[in-house]
Amino acid sequence: MRKHLLFTAVATMAMSLTGTLSSMAQGYQTTIPFVETFDDETHYTLGGDLPDGWLGCSGNEDEKGFVKTQYYDNGLKAYSGDYYVSSEANTFNHRNDYLYTPLMSMQGGKEYIVSFYMYATAYNPGRQPSFQITAGTAQNADAQTIVIAEKEMIMHTEWTLVEAKFTPETDGEYSIALNATAPITGSGTVLVDDFSVKEGESVAPADPFITTIPFTETFDDATHYALGGDLPDGWAAYSGNGDAGFKTETYEDTYMPAYSGDTFVSSYGMLSGRHDALFTPMLEMEAGKKYTVSFYIYATNFNYAPSYSVTAGTAQNVEAQTIALTETAEVPQGQYTKVETTFTPETSGEYCIALNVTANLSQTGFVNVDDFSIEAEETEEPPVEEWAASIPYSENFDDASHYNGLGNLPNGWFSSGENPFVTAYSSSLPAVSGEYYMVAPSSPISNRRDIAYTPLLEMEAGQKYTISFYLCMPGSSSKPSFKFTVGQDQAYDMQETVLLDHTGTIDEWTRYEYSFTPETTGEYCFAFWAQSTEAGDGIICVDNFRLSKADEVFAPETDFKFSNTLHSQFTGGPKLFSGQTVQMINTTDDANSFLWTVTGGDAVISDATAVNPTITFKESANYTVTLEATNEGGKKEISKRFYPEFAVAGETDCVQTTDENTDKIYEQSNTPAFLADGTVEDDYTYETNTDFVVGVNPYYRAFAERFDVPQNCNMELTSINYFSHNYYLFDQKLGVGKDEEGNDIYSTFDKDKKLTVVIYPEKDGKPDVANPIYSKTGLISEMIIDNYYSVRESVKFDDASEPVVVNGPFYIALEFDSLTLEPYSPDILSRSYVGLDTRVHDNGQTTLWVKPEKAIPGSEFEKSGKLNEYCRADEFSKELVGYSFGVMPWVVYGKMDIETGINGTENGGHAIKVYATVDGENFKVSGLKPGTAVRVYSSNGSAVFDRKAGSSEMIIPAGNWTSGVYVISADGQSIKVTK
Numbered sequence: 013m014r015k016h017l018l019f020t021a022v023a024t025m026a027m028s029l030t031g032t033l034s035s036m037a038q039g040y041q042t043t044i045p046f047v048e049t050f051d052d053e054t055h056y057t058l059g060g061d062l063p064d065g066w067l068g069c070s071g072n073e074d075e076k077g078f079v080k081t082q083y084y085d086n087g088l089k090a091y092s093g094d095y096y097v098s099s100e101a102n103t104f105n106h107r108n109d110y111l112y113t114p115l116m117s118m119q120g121g122k123e124y125i126v127s128f129y130m131y132a133t134a135y136n137p138g139r140q141p142s143f144q145i146t147a148g149t150a151q152n153a154d155a156q157t158i159v160i161a162e163k164e165m166i167m168h169t170e171w172t173l174v175e176a177k178f179t180p181e182t183d184g185e186y187s188i189a190l191n192a193t194a195p196i197t198g199s200g201t202v203l204v205d206d207f208s209v210k211e212g213e214s215v216a217p218a219d220p221f222i223t224t225i226p227f228t229e230t231f232d233d234a235t236h237y238a239l240g241g242d243l244p245d246g247w248a249a250y251s252g253n254g255d256a257g258f259k260t261e262t263y264e265d266t267y268m269p270a271y272s273g274d275t276f277v278s279s280y281g282m283l284s285g286r287h288d289a290l291f292t293p294m295l296e297m298e299a300g301k302k303y304t305v306s307f308y309i310y311a312t313n314f315n316y317a318p319s320y321s322v323t324a325g326t327a328q329n330v331e332a333q334t335i336a337l338t339e340t341a342e343v344p345q346g347q348y349t350k351v352e353t354t355f356t357p358e359t360s361g362e363y364c365i366a367l368n369v370t371a372n373l374s375q376t377g378f379v380n381v382d383d384f385s386i387e388a389e390e391t392e393e394p395p396v397e398e399w400a401a402s403i404p405y406s407e408n409f410d411d412a413s414h415y416n417g418l419g420n421l422p423n424g425w426f427s428s429g430e431n432p433f434v435t436a437y438s439s440s441l442p443a444v445s446g447e448y449y450m451v452a453p454s455s456p457i458s459n460r461r462d463i464a465y466t467p468l469l470e471m472e473a474g475q476k477y478t479i480s481f482y483l484c485m486p487g488s489s490s491k492p493s494f495k496f497t498v499g500q501d502q503a504y505d506m507q508e509t510v511l512l513d514h515t516g517t518i519d520e521w522t523r524y525e526y527s528f529t530p531e532t533t534g535e536y537c538f539a540f541w542a543q544s545t546e547a548g549d550g551i552i553c554v555d556n557f558r559l560s561k562a563d564e565v566f567a568p569e570t571d572f573k574f575s576n577t578l579h580s581q582f583t584g585g586p587k588l589f590s591g592q593t594v595q596m597i598n599t600t601d602d603a604n605s606f607l608w609t610v611t612g613g614d615a616v617i618s619d620a621t622a623v624n625p626t627i628t629f630k631e632s633a634n635y636t637v638t639l640e641a642t643n644e645g646g647k648k649e650i651s652k653r654f655y656p657e658f659a660v661a662g663e664t665d666c667v668q669t670t671d672e673n674t675d676k677i678y679e680q681s682n683t684p685a686f687l688a689d690g691t692v693e694d695d696y697t698y699e700t701n702t703d704f705v706v707g708v709n710p711y712y713r714a715f716a717e718r719f720d721v722p723q724n725c726n727m728e729l730t731s732i733n734y735f736s737h738n739y740y741l742f743d744q745k746l747g748v749g750k751d752e753e754g755n756d757i758y759s760t761f762d763k764d765k766k767l768t769v770v771i772y773p774e775k776d777g778k779p780d781v782a783n784p785i786y787s788k789t790g791l792i793s794e795m796i797i798d799n800y801y802s803v804r805e806s807v808k809f810d811d812a813s814e815p816v817v818v819n820g821p822f823y824i825a826l827e828f829d830s831l832t833l834e835p836y837s838p839d840i841l842s843r844s845y846v847g848l849d850t851r852v853h854d855n856g857q858t859t860l861w862v863k864p865e866k867a868i869p870g871s872e873f874e875k876s877g878k879l880n881e882y883c884r885a886d887e888f889s890k891e892l893v894g895y896s897f898g899v900m901p902w903v904v905y906g907k908m909d910i911e912t913g914i915n916g917t918e919n920g921g922h923a924i925k926v927y928a929t930v931d932g933e934n935f936k937v938s939g940l941k942p943g944t945a946v947r948v949y950s951s952n953g954s955a956v957f958d959r960k961a962g963s964s965e966m967i968i969p970a971g972n973w974t975s976g977v978y979v980i981s982a983d984g985q986s987i988k989v990t991k
Contacts, residue, residue: 128173318379771787
C-alpha cells in the first residue's frame with residue numbers, strides 16, 4: 013500500500029522561521045531537473061554526512077539533525093538503493109531539524125514540483141513530529157521565507173510519497189528545506205529518500221472554491237483547497253490556548269477514520285483551557301427562512317471528553333458568534349454521531365456557523381468532524397425525468413445516465429435468480445467497449461435459473477428488427493449454459509421465442525446477431541438466461557446489446573489502446589528507444605474501415621487504414637493519436653494523448669511495465685488470490701485468501717515479469733524494487749516424529765527455505781532458462797521483510813562478477829523453494845504465504861509469466877499445457893489476462909542500434925551533431941539536410957523552437973531558455989541537451 017500526499021502553494025505568503033544555524037554550506041549550485049537518491053558516492057566528494065551542497069542542522073546542539081543513513085544503522089530499509097537521510101529520534105524538547113538542498117536556479121512564474129519519500133516512526137499521540145517544506149534564497153532559517161507545504165503530527169510507518177508545488181515570484185537561486193519539529197521528546201525518526209525537483213507547468217493560481225446554500229463539505233474534494241490552506245477555501249479556525257486548532261487530516265496520517273471518504277477535520281486538545289472553534293464560510297441567508305445544519309462528530313478521549321456547542325454569527329470570530337443554536341453538551345465518544353440543529357435568521361445577510369469545542373483539563377484528545385451540510389427549507393422541485401430506453405436502443409452498460417442508482421442494471425432492466433446478472437467487470441476480461449458489461453457470477457448451486465430482462469419496448473407487427481450482443485462465458489469447473497429469448501413480459505414463462513440456446517464455453521467475446529418480426533403490435537422484451545445444470549460454471553458476460561429496425565445501423569463504438577512499453581518511475585510516462593514502434597490495439601466494435609492520424613510531433617504510421625497499425629514516434633513530444641471508425645451508420649472518432657521520452661545512453665532510470673494512469677494497481681487488502689476451485693478473487697483477500705496469483709500458491713512458486721526491449725538495445729541492471737503486500741514465513745520449531753532410536757525429530761519448516769532472483773534473456777518468445785544472465789540466492793527471511801504493512805523490497809546486484817547487461821526482451825523471475833501452504837495440524841493453523849505487487853494492464857496484454865507445477869483441474873492448461881516450464885499467465889488461466897508483476901529494475905541505458913546523445917546520432921548513415929557555443933547562449937546543429945524540420949521541446953513537452961534548416965548547419969538561440977533539460981529533434985532523431 014503506497015500513499016501519496018500532494019500540496020500546492022504559490023509563493024505569495026511568507027513566514028519567518030527563527031533560529032541560528034551552526035554552519036552553512038558554500039554556494040554549491042545544481043540544475044533542474046534534480047534527483048538525489050543519496051546512493052551515488054560521487055556526490056560525496058567533500059567527505060560530509062550529506063551529498064555535496066546539501067546542509068543539515070539541528071536546533072539542539074547535542075543532536076546531529078539529518079545525516080546519511082543505511083539499513084544497518086537503524087534496521088529501516090531505504091525506499092531505493094541502500095542509503096537515505098534521517099533525523100534520529102530526539103531526546104530533547106523543541107526539536108528543530110533542517111535539511112537544505114543545494115541552491116538551484118529557478119524562474120519566476122514557473123511551477124516546480126518538489127517530491128521525496130518520507131518515513132516517520134513515532135506512534136505516541138501528541139509526540140509525532142510535524143514538518144514544513146519551505147523555499148528561500150539561502151541555506152538558513154531566516155532566508156526560508158516561503159512556506160510551500162506543512163503538515164502537523166505526521167506518522168508514516170511506510171515510505172510515503174510527499175509532493176508539493178512551488179512557483180517563485182522572481183528569478184533567482186533557491187534552496188528547498190525540510191524542517192522537522194516537535195515540542196517534546198520521543199518524536200521518533202524522520203527518514204527521507206529519493207528527493208527530486210522538476211519543472212511543472214506555468215499556471216495561474218486556481219480560483220478559490222465558492223460556497224452557496226445548499227452547502228455540503230465532506231473535506232475530500234481537492235478542488236476545495238485551491239488556496240492551499242489546512243481547511244477548505246473560506247473556512248477558518250481558532251484556538252484560544254495555543255493548541256493547533258482544527259485542520260484537515262486523513263486516515264493515512266492519523267489512523268483515525270473519516271465518516272465518509274478519506275478526509276475529515278480534527279483538533280487535538282493538548283493544553284488546558286481548550287477552546288477550539290471551526291467556522292464555515294460566510295453564507296448568504298434570508299430572513300425568516302429555516303436552515304438545517306448537520307455534521308458528524310466524535311471524540312477519542314474516554315476519560316476527559318470535551319464539550320461542544322453550535323453557534324451562528326456575522327463574522328468568523330468568537331466575539332461575533334452571538335446566536336446559540338445548541339446547548340453545550342459532551343462530545344460523543346468512540347464513533348461518529350450526527351448532530352443536527354436549525355437556524356432562522358431575523359435579518360437577511362451573510363452568516364457563518366461555528367462549532368465550538370471546550371475543555372478545562374489538558375490532554376482531552378482529538379475531536380473529529382466530517383460531512384458538514386447546511387440546507388434551506390425549499391419547495392420541492394419537479395423530479396428529473398429518468399432516462400428510458402427506446403428503439404433504436406444501444407446499451408453498453410457504461411453510460412451513468414442509464415442508471416438511477418437503485419438497481420444493478422440500467423433503468424427498465426430486471427434481473428431474477430439466486431446469482432443474478434449485475435453491471436460489473438472482471439480484471440481478467442476487458443469489456444468489448446468502455447469498462448463495464450453485464451455479468452452473472454459463477455453459480456455455487458446446480459440447475460441455476462438467473463435471468464436478465466431488457467426493458468419492455470413497443471414493437472410493430474410485421475416490422476423486422478435486428479438484435480445483437482456480445483457473449484463470453486469462459487467456464488470454470490463445469491460447462492456453462494446460456495439461452496436468449498424474446499417475449500411480452502419480464503417473466504420466464506412469458507419468454508416464448510428462443511433465439512439462442514448454447515451449452516459450452518465461449519472463451520472470447522463473440523458477437524451474435526438475430527432478426528425478430530413480431531406478429532402483433534405490443535410491448536416486447538428480450539431475456540438472457542444463465543441456465544447451467546452444474547455448479548461452478550464460471551462468469552457469464554454480455555456486452556454491447558443493440559436493438560433497431562432492420563434498416564437502421566448504429567455508428568461504431570470506437571476505442572483503442574496503446575501496447576505495453578517501459579514506463580519511467582521518474583516521469584511516469586512511456587520510455588522508448590530510438591526507432592521503437594508502438595502497437596495500436598483497436599477495440600472498436602462493428603466498423604468497416606479505419607483512419608489513424610497523429611499530431612503534435614514527428615511520427616510515422618505503418619498503415620493509416622489498418623486495424624492495428626504500429627506507430628514510430630520520432631521525438632519526445634506531446635502527441636495526439638486519433639482513430640476514426642466508419643460503418644453504414646456513420647463515423648465516430650476518439651483521441652488519446654501519448655507523451656514518450658527516449659532512452660539516452662548513460663542515463664540512469666527506474667522502469668516498470670505498467671502505466672499508472674490506466675492500469676489497475678491492487679492494494680494490499682485486494683491482492684488477487686486463487687480460490688479453492690482455481691478461480692481468482694480480487695476483492696478483500698487480506699488474511700482470508702492467501703494463495704496469491706503473484707506469489708507462491710498450490711500451482712506454482714516461480715513467476716517472472718517480461719520487459720519488452722527492442723533487439724540491439726542494451727542496458728545494465730543494478731538492482732530491483734518491488735512491494736511485498738502479504739508475507740509470512742512459517743518457521744516454527746515443532747516435533748514431527750521420532751527416529752529409529754526414539755529420539756524426537758524436529759523441523760523448522762520454512763526457516764531455511766530460499767529465494768532466487770533470476771534475470772533471463774528471451775529465446776523463441778519465452779525465458780531462456782538454460783542461459784540466465786544473472787541470479788542471486790538467499791534465505792527468504794533475509795530477502796523479504798516481514799511487516800504488517802506493504803514493504804518496498806530491494807535486491808541489489810552487487811555480487812555480480814560482471815555488469816548485468818540485457819539486450820532485447822528479458823525477464824525478471826522470482827523462484828521460491830517449496831513452502832508450507834497447508835496448516836501442519838488442526839491445532840496449528842499457521843502457513844506460509846507470499847503475495848507481491850500485482851497489476852493488470854488496461855490493454856489486456858499479459859506480461860506475467862508463471863512456471864506451473866500443477867494445473868487447475870478442468871482448465872485448458874490441464875489438457876494442453878506443459879508443467880515445469882514458463883508460460884504466459886493467461887495461458888495458464890484465462891482469468892489472468894493482462895496480469896503483471898510490479899517489479900521495477902534500476903537500469904543504466906547502454907548502446908543502442910541508433911546511438912543517441914549530446915555528441916551525435918546516426919540514422920540510416922546520416923548523422924547530426926549538436927554543440928554548445930562557448931558563451932552557452934546557443935546550440936549549433938550540424939549534419940542537417942536542407943528543409944529538415946528542427947524542433948526543440950522543454951522537459952514538460954512545450955515547443956520552444958520550430959524552424960526548417962536552410963543549410964547543413966543551424967544555430968538555435970537559447971539565451972532566453974530557463975535552466976533545464978531540452979530535447980532537440982531533427983530528421984527522426986532526438987538529442988537531449990542541458991541549458
